[in-house]
Amino acid sequence: xxxxxxxxxxxxxxxxxxxxxxxxxxxxxxxxxxxxxxxxxxxxxxxxxxxxxxxxxxxxxxxxxxxxxxxxxxxxxxxxxxxxxxxxxxxxxxxxxxxxxxxxxxxxxxxxxxxxxxxxxxxxxxxxxxxxxxxxxxxxxxxxxxxxxxxxxxxxxxxxxxxxxxxxxxxxxxxxxxxxxxxxxxxxxxxxxxxxxxxxxxxxxxxxxxxxxxxxxxxxxxxxxxxxxxxxxxxxxxxxxxxxxxxxxxxxxxxxxxxxxxxxxxxxxxxxxxxxxxxxxxxxxxxxxxxxxxxxxxxxxxxxxxxxxxxxxxxxxxxxxxxxxxxxxxxxxxxxxxxxxxxxxxxxxxxxxxxxxxxxxxxxxxxxxxxxxxxxxxxxxxxxxxxxxxxxxxxxxxxxxxxxxxxxxxxxxxxxxxxxxxxxxxxxxxxxxxxxxxxxxxxxxxxxxxxxxxxxxxxxxxxxxxxxxxxxxxxxxxxxxxxxxxxxxxxxxxxxxxxxxxxxxxxxx
Numbered sequence: 001x002x003x004x005x006x007x008x009x010x011x012x013x014x015x016x017x018x019x020x021x022x023x024x025x026x027x028x029x030x031x032x033x034x035x036x037x038x039x040x041x042x043x044x045x046x047x048x049x050x051x052x053x054x055x056x057x058x059x060x061x062x063x064x065x066x067x068x069x070x071x072x073x074x075x076x077x078x079x080x081x082x083x084x085x086x087x088x089x090x091x092x093x094x095x096x097x098x099x100x101x102x103x104x105x106x107x108x109x110x111x112x113x114x115x116x117x118x119x120x121x122x123x124x125x126x127x128x129x130x131x132x133x134x135x136x137x138x139x140x141x142x143x144x145x146x147x148x149x150x151x152x153x154x155x156x157x158x159x160x161x162x163x164x165x166x167x168x169x170x171x172x173x174x175x176x177x178x179x180x181x182x183x184x185x186x187x188x189x190x191x192x193x194x195x196x197x198x199x200x201x202x203x204x205x206x207x208x209x210x211x212x213x214x215x216x217x218x219x220x221x222x223x224x225x226x227x228x229x230x231x232x233x234x235x236x237x238x239x240x241x242x243x244x245x246x247x248x249x250x251x252x253x254x255x256x257x258x259x260x261x262x263x264x265x266x267x268x269x270x271x272x273x274x275x276x277x278x279x280x281x282x283x284x285x286x287x288x289x290x291x292x293x294x295x296x297x298x299x300x301x302x303x304x305x306x307x308x309x310x311x312x313x314x315x316x317x318x319x320x321x322x323x324x325x326x327x328x329x330x331x332x333x334x335x336x337x338x339x340x341x342x343x344x345x346x347x348x349x350x351x352x353x354x355x356x357x358x359x360x361x362x363x364x365x366x367x368x369x370x371x372x373x374x375x376x377x378x379x380x381x382x383x384x385x386x387x388x389x390x391x392x393x394x395x396x397x398x399x400x401x402x403x404x405x406x407x408x409x410x411x412x413x414x415x416x417x418x419x420x421x422x423x424x425x426x427x428x429x430x431x432x433x434x435x436x437x438x439x440x441x442x443x444x445x446x447x448x449x450x451x452x453x454x455x456x457x458x459x460x461x462x463x464x465x466x467x468x469x470x471x472x473x474x475x476x477x478x479x480x481x482x483x484x485x486x487x488x489x490x491x492x493x494x495x496x497x498x499x500x501x502x503x504x505x506x507x508x509x
Contacts, residue, residue, distance in 0.1 A: 167497045168489040169463070170504045171471075175451035176482035177418065182410055182445065184403050188394045189438035201440065202402050206394030208437045210363075215345040216384045219334045221372075223325035231281035231288040233261075233316030235295060239269035240307040245300075253279055253295040253310050259288060261295070269308065281316070289318040326381055328374040334383045338368050342387050352393055359392040359429040359441065390432040392439040400425065403445040414455040415480070419448040451480050453507050460503045466496045 187201035189208060235253065239245050246268040253261045260282040267277045281288035295310040342362055352358050372381035404420045411417050424447075430440040451457065457480060463471060468486055475484055488494055496503060 166489070167493055168502045168504070169496045170487040170489075170506060171458070171463075171475075172485040172487065173451075173458070173481055173505060173507050174483040175507060175509070176480055177448050177450055178415075178480070180407060180410060180417075180447050180449050182403075182406055184399075184406055184443040184445065186394075186399065186402075186441040186443060187438060188392050188441050189436065204394050204398055204402070206392060206439075208393075208432065208439050209391050210434060211346060211350075211389050211391060212386070213342045213346050213389055214384070214386045215341045216382060217334070217337070217341060218380055218382050219330060220380045221324045221326040221376075221378055222330050223327040223375075224322045225325065227321040227323055229284045229318070229320045231284055231316050231318050232264075233279055233290075233312055234276055234314060235261075235279050235310040235312045236274055236276050237267065237269045237310050238274045238308070239271055241304060242271050244271050245269045245304075245308050247297070252282075252298050254298050255290065255293045255295055257290075257293075259290060259293075261288075277310075279310075284318075286318050289316045291315045323377060324379045325377045326372045326374055330381070331370060331374060334370065334381075335368055338366065338383075338385050338387075341383075341385055342366075342389060346389050346391075350391075355396050356393050357396050357399060357427055359427055359439070361390040361392075361429045361432050361439075363388045363390060363432075390429075390434075390439070392429055392432070392441065394441075399427075399443060403443060404447070407445070407447045411449050414452055414457055415449045416452050417447055418450045421446055421448070450509070451507055453509075455507060456505070458505050460500050460505065463496045463503050464500060465498055468494050471496065 185201040186204050187199055188204055188206040191205065237247070247263060247266060249263055249266045251263045253263070255261070261279040262282055264278040264280060267275055269275055290312075292315070293312050295312070296305050297308060297310070298305075300308055339362055343360055346360065366385065366387040368383065368385045370381050370383050372378055400420075400422050403425060404417075407420060408417055422445075425443055425445045428442045428444075430442050432439045457478060458475070462474060466474065468488075471486060475481055
């Protein structure tokens, strides 16, 4: 803001000075009584208000500009009366003259300020007025900016409207096939069978009978004691002499490589004929197991050795001789097969309908005997078994219906039974009552279940504003979901919409 300098009319300033000096000069003079003077009441000076629009202090000297010397040099400013003169000699100014003087001063200062601004800016007041007017280009530029901002806001609003109105997420869920298992307890008996009223088992009609079974089987003994080693073979004895030639047991036969063998038994070779006989090595060793060879009989007269001799065609064998006996493990193995033997024997003489379930239970009165004990030196032994077997027969379809019905009760509301595996049914005969002719049967079974097509297991509100990885983490916590596919629209947006209604869950099989 420009500095305002308060100025007072010189007439007022002169009046003040005269009022201060007058009593001082008169009182300090001679004691003469001055003649009474006429006192003139002067009007008060009005303040001058100057409106300065701009203030540029460059090259403007405030101190010298408003000084008395500067004002004195100006030819168009009227000179104020000398304050040194006697104020009493001056005529009293009129009110109209004072107002006129004040107006002159206001006009002077206003013109002075205008002239200074004109000189500094190099423009006339008309030019200043033109400059103050807003340029049309700036006004057009302002309108353009406003229009661009408006269009930008409209575009952003349109994008938001499009996003909220048309963005969509479709989750295609492939349900996981789950296995469900359970057991069913049955009470099998005939129409006339006595059953307890508080029996919680499912009643199913069937037949419960008891059959006696007896079976025998021969088992080999696995125990063996080594008795020795031997090399044996067979030779053909040839007699080209005119007389029969008897040979005793242990008769020596010598091969061409000087290996000695002996006859096992006594034989007689017919004249002009040949026979076969068994021989063994005189000294047992693996080297004595020879192939085909020609043998001489050293015990005969030398003139007959070329007429009576032996030949071998097959190779001799080296082997050990042993003795069999029954081991304890042989007996245990035989007793372990008792149940299988009984069941096999029972099934040989019976036949049941193909659509029936047949269960067997061997009663505790099994009697098993062997004709040998552990350590007996025999090659084999015989096992004889006598037992009673309970046989339970009931319809397969009736049991399957009961099992499927129970599985349906176990399936949750948001799932359905997709497959019942009838072949998975397994039965166990838990007990048999010969008095009531009933049997307790346990049936184990399983099936497959999946989500219903209208199942609502996924909370869509929890998918709002989630990206693909966050959705994958959320869906991974559901064991019912085997696989899934995320379809975003538009495709470049990989984030779920902000509105729940724009999220759709579909179950595909």
